[in-house]
Amino acid sequence: MGAGFSSCSHTTTFFAASTTLFPHRSKSNFSTFNPHFKLLSQTLYYPKPTKITTSRSSSSALSPINSGGRAEEMKTQEEKSTQPMSDLHNIDPELIQRMAYDALVWTSIHGLVVGDKSVPRSGKVPGVGLVHAPIALLPMSFPENHWKQACEVSPIFNELIDRVSLDGEFLQESLSRTKMVDAFTSRLMDIHSQMLENGKREIEINTISASFPGLGSLVSELHRSLLNQYKEQLGLDSRRIPRNAAVNGFAEALAKAWEEYSNPRAVVMFVVQTEERNMYDQHWLSTEFPFSCFPQLCNTYDVTTIRKTLAEIDEQGVLQPDGTLLVGDQAIGVIYFRAGYAPTDYPSESEWRARLLMEQSSAIKCPSISYHLAGTKKIQQELAKPNVLERFLENKDDIAKIRKCFAGLWSLDDSDIVKDAIERPEFYVMKPQREGGGNNIYGDDVRKSLLRLQEEGAEENAAYILMQRIFPTIAPTYLMRDGICHKDHAMSELGIYGAYLRNKENVIMNEQCGYLMRTKVSSSNEGGVAAGFAVLDSVYLN
C-alpha cells in the first residue's frame, strides 16, 4: 500500500499584536481541562482577545503581516466598523446568567460533554459521569484577514510536512542529536530506521492526530445559536462565526483513507488510552448521528470503527504475510492514533511492540512514524534554517508564506541568540524538544538553564529550542466550567485543522477543514502559554 493520510495541522503562530510572526507548537498543557489531552500540532494564532467593540483602538494595534498588509487590514476594519457591535463586557449580568443557562442546556442535549473526573467510571464507561465540556460563553473576536491567511497557509503546511516525512535521511540526520538526549524520540526513531531498512521508504504517511475536532465543531454551533437567540440584546451577527467543519473533514479523510485501502471488510481502528474522559470528542467521529448533516463514519460512509488500547493491540494483533494487520480477527484498514504520543502511553515493552507491529503493517496510519517525527520541534527548527524549505517546496510564494511563520525560532547552538537570551530572558521561552512535556521555561529560569547547559557542555542543548516569547493580550472573558459561569482574565489561541491524503501517485485530499479556538485563564499574568484552566472557544471574525 502506498496510500498516505494526514488529518493535521501545522506549526506556525501568528501573533496579532506584534510585527513578527513566531513559530510555535501547541503544548499538552490543557491538563486542567483534560488530563489526557494529546499532542495537537496545529497553526496557532493569537488574537487580541479584547472585547468586541466599535472603536478602532484594538484593531489598530494589529500589525501588518505581509507587504501591504496594513493598508488592506485598515480597510477591512473600516468596512466592519459600520456594523453594530456591542461591548460584551458591559452586558447586563442577568442576561449573562440567562445565556449561561441556555448554553449549559445546549451542551447537555447536543453532546458537548466530557467525563467528569470526580466520577471514577467516567473515563471508561460511556453514558455515566457526564459533565459539559469547559467552554467560553461567547466567541472570541479575531481579525478576518489573519483568519484568511491562516486558512490559506494550511494546505501548504500539509504539503511541507508530507514531503519532510518522506525524506528519511533528513529526519534521521536532523534528529541525530535529539536521539541522544530524548529516550522517547529515540524509540520512535528506532522504529523509523527499521522501516527504512525494510525498504519502506515510501510508507504510509500521516500526521499527528489532533484532539477536539468533535467538541470544537460543536462550540461554534453553540455560539452561533446563542448569537441568534440573543440577537437583539447582543447586536452580533452569527454568520461571522465561521462554520467549523473539523469533524466532517476528519471523518471524510478517514473514510477516504479506508477506501484507498480497498478492503471492504477492513475496519478503522482508533488507538485509545485505557481511560479517556475526552472520549465523546472521539465518538463524534465514529458514531452515526441520525438527525445530522455531519458525514460521520457509520452513517455516511458505512465504515466500521473499533477502539483498542496499545496493550490490546499487542495482545490481539497478528501480522499476516501480506502485511495485513489483524486485531481480534478484524483486518485493520486505517489506524487513527488518539494515544501513543506521550511516553506515559508506553508503560511497558508491550506498547512499543504494538507500535512496531502497526508500523510494519500495510494499514494506513495516522500518523506513521515518519509523520510523528516530522512533527518534532527540532524538525521545525531545521526547517527554519536558511535554504531548508527549498529542499521540500518549489513554489516561491509558498516558501515565503511558510518562512513568515518561522521567525523567532532558534537552536541553542546559535551562540548570539543564547547570549541575548541570558541577558534578556524575559523575551524568550525555552521549550523541550519533545511534544507533550508542557514544561516550558520562562523568565529568570531561562537564564539559569542556559548557564547550566553552558557549564555541562553542548550535548543537552539538543533537548531544547529557544523561541521568542509571545505576550498575547489578556482580556476579561466569560468562562464556563462545572455549571458555573465566571469572568476571568484569559488569552486565546487559534489552531487550524488540515486533512491531507496522498497515495503513491496523487494527492487525494489537502484541505483546511476546521479550527480550534482555545481560551485559557491567565492565572499568573505570565502571558505566553501560561499553564491554567482552558476552555473550548470559537472565532468571531472582526
Next chain:
Amino acid sequence: MGAGFSSCSHTTTFFAASTTLFPHRSKSNFSTFNPHFKLLSQTLYYPKPTKITTSRSSSSALSPINSGGRAEEMKTQEEKSTQPMSDLHNIDPELIQRMAYDALVWTSIHGLVVGDKSVPRSGKVPGVGLVHAPIALLPMSFPENHWKQACEVSPIFNELIDRVSLDGEFLQESLSRTKMVDAFTSRLMDIHSQMLENGKREIEINTISASFPGLGSLVSELHRSLLNQYKEQLGLDSRRIPRNAAVNGFAEALAKAWEEYSNPRAVVMFVVQTEERNMYDQHWLSTEFPFSCFPQLCNTYDVTTIRKTLAEIDEQGVLQPDGTLLVGDQAIGVIYFRAGYAPTDYPSESEWRARLLMEQSSAIKCPSISYHLAGTKKIQQELAKPNVLERFLENKDDIAKIRKCFAGLWSLDDSDIVKDAIERPEFYVMKPQREGGGNNIYGDDVRKSLLRLQEEGAEENAAYILMQRIFPTIAPTYLMRDGICHKDHAMSELGIYGAYLRNKENVIMNEQCGYLMRTKVSSSNEGGVAAGFAVLDSVYLN
C-alpha cells in the same frame, strides 16, 4: 381568548393476551426511574413482551379486538412471518456488550440524558451530573394491528376529553363526592367553580402535560440506529420502528397555541418543579437544535420560552385588567404545566394562589383546570357508564371504539362488583381516584380495604375505583441503567401522545403525534403495574 390547547393522551388499555380490553390509567410509579415523573395520562397498551420470534405461538395468543379482528390479525402475522427475525435472547453476549457500548455513546452525544440523583446539583443546574436515561437496549415487539388501532382512537379521545372539559356541570356533578374525600381534587374544583361563576364557561381548554416526549422520541431513534448498525447480526428491519414525532407534535402544538394568543411579545411559560432531574426532556421542547429536523420552538417557531416554579409565579405574577398575565414583566401567552399535578407541588398557599392566578388569566393553559379535572379516574368511570359517552360524542363508530376501551372499570357503588372483588381479589386492582398517588392496592389488600370501607360507610368509596387486573406477559429484556446492561424479567406499556388545539370556532389540531413505550422490571412477578425499575423503550411492529 377562546383558544384551547391539548397535548394529550387517553385512558385506555389494550391487553394483548386477553379477549377483553381494559381501561387503565398510567400511574406515577416511575419513581425508581425519576422521582419527578409527572402524571402521564395516555392510552396504555400491553404488548406481549416476549422475544421477537419467527414462530406464531406468541402472536396466536393475541386476542381479537374487534369483530373480525382475529382473522385480520392472523393474516398480518402470516405476511410478517416471511420476513427474517432473530431470537433476540439467543444473541451472543459479546454482541450485546458491543451494542450496549454503542447505545451508551449514542445517548451521551444525542442528549438522551437525565440528572444523576447522586449528584446534588443535577436537578437544578443543567450541564452537571448527567447520566444516560434508563433505556431498553432493543425495541419491544408489538402487534401492528393493535398499534394502528391505538393511533386511530387517539383523536377520538382528544375530542371526548375536550367536550367533557367544556361541560362544567358534568364535571362538578361527577366529582361532587370525590370532593369530600380528596382534598387535592377539592382545591382544583374550587378553582374550577370560581371560573364557572366568572362566566368563564368557554375558557381555554387543555389536557394533562405528558412527560417524555423529548427522550421518548430519542429512544426510537437510538433503536433504529442500532438495528441499522447491527443489521447483519440481528436481521431486523429498522423501518418497523415507527417514527416517534412526539417532540415535534408537542412543539408544534405549543407554537400554534402561541400563535392563537396573537401577541408577538408573549412567551411560553413552562411551570416546573424546583428540582427536576428530567429537565432535558423538557428542554428538548424549548431549545433549538441546530442540526436537527425537529421543529423546536426557538429554531423553527421563534418563540421564547421561560421556566418558572409555582412559587416564582406567585411572587412575580401580576394580572392586568385585560386578563394578561405578566410574570417578571413578560406577558405569558401559553402556560405549559410540567409541575402542579401532585399535592406535594403545593407545599403552601403560595402555589395555590399561583394556580388561581394563571387560571384567571387569558393565557392558554395546558392544561386548564377543567382539563385537569376531566383527567381524573372518576370521570373516566362516569364515562364508562351506559349512555354517558352519547352525551359528548355523536358518531356511533367513535362511541363504539371508545366503549371497547372502557371495559373493566367500576365504581365502588357497584355492589355486585365489590362482592366479586372481595371473593376474588386477585382479579382486581383498587386505585385511588387522584392521579399521581401510585398507591394501588393489590391482592388480599383489596379484600381487606373493601371490607374496611363497608364498615366505615359509603363516603370513602368515592376515593377509589375498582379495575379488572391486568396480567401482562413477563419476558426477559435487556435493560440499561447507570452504564450497565442487564437482563431481567420485564413488562411493557405503550402510551400514545395526542395533541389537540381548538379555539372558539374550530379545531386547529387533533393528532396522534407520538408514543411512549415503557418497560418495567417485574420485581415481584406480581403482574399488573408492578412497582419497579422502569426504562424508556420503543415499539417494533410485528
